[in-house]
Amino acid sequence: MTKKVHLDHAHLLHLLKAMIRIRHFEAKCVELYQAQKILGFLHLYDGEEAVSVGVMEALTQDDAVIATYREHGQALSRGVDPKCLMAEMMGKLNGCCRGRGGSMHFFDRARRFYGGNAIVGGGLPLALGVALADKMQRRSAVTACFFGEGAVDEGEFHETLNLAKLWRLPILFVCENNLYSMGMAVERAEADIDFVHKASGYRVAGEKVDGMDVVAVESAARNAVDRIRSESDPYFLECRTYRLRAHSMFDAQLYRSKDEVEAWRKKGPIVRFQTWLEANRLIKPEELATIEQDVDKEIAAAVAFAEAGPLEPVSELERFVTMEEVPS
Amino acid sequence: MNAPQATAASTRLTYREACKQALREALLSDPRVFLMGEDIGRYGGCYAVTKGLLEEFGEERIRDTPLSESAFVGAGVGAAMAGMRPIVEIMTVNFSLLALDQILNNAVTIPHMSGGQFAIPLVIRMATGGGRRVAAQHSRSLEGWYAHIPGLRVLTPATVEDARFMLKGALADPNPVIIFEHVMLYNMEGDFPSDMKEVDIARAKVRRAGRDVSLITYGGSLFKALQAADALAAEGIDAEVVDLRVLRPLDTKTILNSVARTRRCVIIDEGWRSGSISAEVGMRLAEEAFFELDAPLRRVCSREAPIPYAAHLEDACLPQAATIVIVARELVRPS
Numbered sequence: 123m124t125k126k127v128h129l130d131h132a133h134l135l136h137l138l139k140a141m142i143r144i145r146h147f148e149a150k151c152v153e154l155y156q157a158q159k160i161l162g163f164l165h166l167y168d169g170e171e172a173v174s175v176g177v178m179e180a181l182t183q184d185d186a187v188i189a190t191y192r193e194h195g196q197a198l199s200r201g202v203d204p205k206c207l208m209a210e211m212m213g214k215l216n217g218c219c220r221g222r223g224g225s226m227h228f229f230d231r232a233r234r235f236y237g238g239n240a241i242v243g244g245g246l247p248l249a250l251g252v253a254l255a256d257k258m259q260r261r262s263a264v265t266a267c268f269f270g271e272g273a274v275d276e277g278e279f280h281e282t283l284n285l286a287k288l289w290r291l292p293i294l295f296v297c298e299n300n301l302y303s304m305g306m307a308v309e310r311a312e313a314d315i316d317f318v319h320k321a322s323g324y325r326v327a328g329e330k331v332d333g334m335d336v337v338a339v340e341s342a343a344r345n346a347v348d349r350i351r352s353e354s355d356p357y358f359l360e361c362r363t364y365r366l367r368a369h370s371m372f373d374a375q376l377y378r379s380k381d382e383v384e385a386w387r388k389k390g391p392i393v394r395f396q397t398w399l400e401a402n403r404l405i406k407p408e409e410l411a412t413i414e415q416d417v418d419k420e421i422a423a424a425v426a427f428a429e430a431g432p433l434e435p436v437s438e439l440e441r442f443v444t445m446e447e448v449p450s
Numbered sequence: 451m452n453a454p455q456a457t458a459a460s461t462r463l464t465y466r467e468a469c470k471q472a473l474r475e476a477l478l479s480d481p482r483v484f485l486m487g488e489d490i491g492r493y494g495g496c497y498a499v500t501k502g503l504l505e506e507f508g509e510e511r512i513r514d515t516p517l518s519e520s521a522f523v524g525a526g527v528g529a530a531m532a533g534m535r536p537i538v539e540i541m542t543v544n545f546s547l548l549a550l551d552q553i554l555n556n557a558v559t560i561p562h563m564s565g566g567q568f569a570i571p572l573v574i575r576m577a578t579g580g581g582r583r584v585a586a587q588h589s590r591s592l593e594g595w596y597a598h599i600p601g602l603r604v605l606t607p608a609t610v611e612d613a614r615f616m617l618k619g620a621l622a623d624p625n626p627v628i629i630f631e632h633v634m635l636y637n638m639e640g641d642f643p644s645d646m647k648e649v650d651i652a653r654a655k656v657r658r659a660g661r662d663v664s665l666i667t668y669g670g671s672l673f674k675a676l677q678a679a680d681a682l683a684a685e686g687i688d689a690e691v692v693d694l695r696v697l698r699p700l701d702t703k704t705i706l707n708s709v710a711r712t713r714r715c716v717i718i719d720e721g722w723r724s725g726s727i728s729a730e731v732g733m734r735l736a737e738e739a740f741f742e743l744d745a746p747l748r749r750v751c752s753r754e755a756p757i758p759y760a761a762h763l764e765d766a767c768l769p770q771a772a773t774i775v776i777v778a779r780e781l782v783r784p785s
Contacts, residue, residue: 186532188528217565218565219563219564219565219567220565220566221565222562222563222564222565223563223564223565227563227564229560229563229564229565229567229568230567231564231567231568236528236531236532236568237560237563237564237568239555239556240555241551241555241556244524244551244552244555244556246521246524247520247521247522247523247524247525247527247528247552248524248525248527248528248531248556249528250521250522250524250525250528251524251525251526251527251528251529251530251531251532251534251536252528252529252531252532253528254525254528254529254534255528255529255531255532255533255534256532258484258510258529258534259532259533259534277520278520278521278524278551281516281518281520281521282521282524284516284518284521285515285516285518285521285522285525288516289513441566442561442562442564442565442566443561443562443600443601444561444601444603444624444625445561445566445569445624445625446624447569447624448569448571448624449566449567449568449569
């Protein structure tokens, strides 16, 4: 049933653009953070772009997404408007959550984006519920649940995989294994670093994929989603990737060497894909220039939108503590 | 407790049966409602509340779960976000601590943090309280902790009518609601008007009117307070008994009105005194009724210890009617 990714020219450029969009969006966030226009935690996805871009290609608009606190990439590749995201980063009323969530808590109901979650592993049980609701309402949607390898150490990972398999829920578990949970290297945290093996302990089928290769991720995700839909069973995808920047802006990265990071940067998903496209004459320099210009224009527009956005009046602070109705 | 015999115009039930009828009604009236929890199906519920529902409604809607509180409570949150109306049973409040992350970090933050994009119409039922000689890990009263959290509605049905009808109100609420059922009440019988269809889940209720002192309480302590009021009446002290019913949001108005009439107040709470719901009630009275009071505010709470197993120690640990009588008497007739 293996399905190949249809690699026409437009699709290749689309994948590259989607990754560049995330990279440039975050580079702008760093600038704004240094200018103190973005506050709080800022967890960058630099180096991991291929994971969310590849996985989202396999989903339809009817599918659902549960994200992590490092979810700029997940939100952008899900198609959430960069303007609303940038405004959210800046705490503005025109942000995707009225400026109440910030970097770690993007939500977009219209895109079935069920939020970033600042509690490691906290989103996993939510995925059970969303998938269960879809199944009970006889919808064929798949829920993609993103989490880092650090979440695997939380009890919720184990509880959730067990229940997902037991109830045969249509969930794509996407483990973004970036090798570090904050400063804790994976081999220092895990008695068994084979995550697919852990999933198989719950009889959840899965595979390991090179998370630095966007085409490989997309291909694996498409196969996984097809399998989830046809067999009504969860599936586990471990995407091996690397976080090229610090855990957050407060992290001095004392736990790993600069050489290690440099070596990985050379294997980064954008440089790798772009180099491959260039080597195979699949992209012209002017096409690349156009992509970068388009993305930068988009981000400049997002910043302008955010800068111009009003602040939520303090009088609204307690609004939505309790809801007056269930949004339809 | 045995209430007076039912008349033709009233319905008589046990508290347990009232809870079950409420669940049945919910399942029958809304296809989005389903039940989830440990041993609620085949076993019939550890307090037999859900007995028979699996046979009637099937495995899709009566979902037995493994011992995974965090996962199944979180699944309730997710399902509520995606259009269902889950009713999750946590076997006892003690086990709810394993699901506290999902309640506190997800259920109550997501509506606010998402800027109102999502509501969490989730109902969580759990048994609470001591008195069954099952020692510290099965006897807690943590309702007050939950009442600390903005975004939750916390209900404590103490009567059979509340057990029968609070669930309906909880399901109509677009917010997460926790219903605490005191373990000592399940076998209690009581009656309510046959034509009754619902109860107000926003208001406290005066269960017995009186002039001399307000006994403010909720849940399993209500009947101890009523018993104390009977004993006080025999001494000529007319106690009013107020059932809080809703620990969050607190109905301050009913409490203030009662104390404005009686000018004296004892708060009875099975939770520990420090940082308890009784502390909150007392402080609201201090803030808003200080000049109405003819005597200091008093409390009868659980002793500040884990609840012991041995019967005499457990009895000594929990609020008892006799203690309530002593404290109320001291207020009304200071020596």
